[in-house]
Amino acid sequence: MERCGAGGAGSIELAMATFEARIEITHRPGILDPQGANVERALPALGYDNVSEVRVGKSIRLVLDAPDAAAAEVQVEEMCRRLLANPVIEHYAIELTSTVEASR
């Protein structure tokens, strides 16, 4: 089994903060997005014929504890690359926000 060792947040002595990550996953440019293409064909049927470049993706929200924002970002990026997205066809964008500060 591959194991995830990112973040280095093993020590309980570290002051930890809680972060919320919102990850948006879409098709990579140049890769046909069948769902986006279908929606794009459907909208003009309702009269919205000024719409183009429709992309349908996935949104994943998660909460994680990490020593700081940089460590959280590194871990979320790694999780995206290894599981949450398929880099062969998908592009991901991460938005990280700090939520509750906590010392443990």
Place this chain on the structure above:
Amino acid sequence: MSVRVGVVVFPGTNCELDVVEAVERLGATGELLWHADPDLHGSDALVVPGGFAHGDYLRTGAIARFSPIMDSVRAFAEQGGPVVGICNGFQVLTEAGLLPGALQKNNGLKFVCDTVTLRIETSASPLTLLTSPGDEIRIPINHFEGNYVCDAATLERLRAEDRVVFRYVENPNGSLDDIAGICSERRNVVGLMPHPERASDALLGSADGVALLRSLLTTAVADLAAAG
């Protein structure tokens, strides 16, 4: 001694018994391999069959790739053992990095369930050893995510290295370059969306899958002989 074909079973796999039945009718022994057990039980060839491994949650094959058995499948492939991924098994092998590219939703978002004509493009693969390039065969397909995609450089390599094993005569799903199946750089790992095990008897509408499965067994026997 009969050839042992290990058939990987994830939670949600549903074509494993069809594969076992089809290979046993050709004289092999089919052995179900539960995904949580990394032991391949002396398999001479491996099949990752169709279904919905781990519910296909997140993406098809995305979770299955982390099942304990996959490290053994990877090691078996690295040693040159024949590995075939059928339908969902093809999706699992691409997610696991054993085959390049990815399979995404069919064009037009249409689930296709049909028997289609495939053209065999190379006989240099464990599934097509006993066939000839240009042969046309009738094999069932049954998938929502069978639309093969890869980047331009990968497609170039697949073509240049004669690694497109099967093409659809009439593209049913938008698959790039009509690709229905490909093989690895070493040629011992093959993935395809169509189901040869469902075309293993005329009673099923086609027996064209028999030549493919027989090719797999012949490859495994040759590998055994080569290993002494």
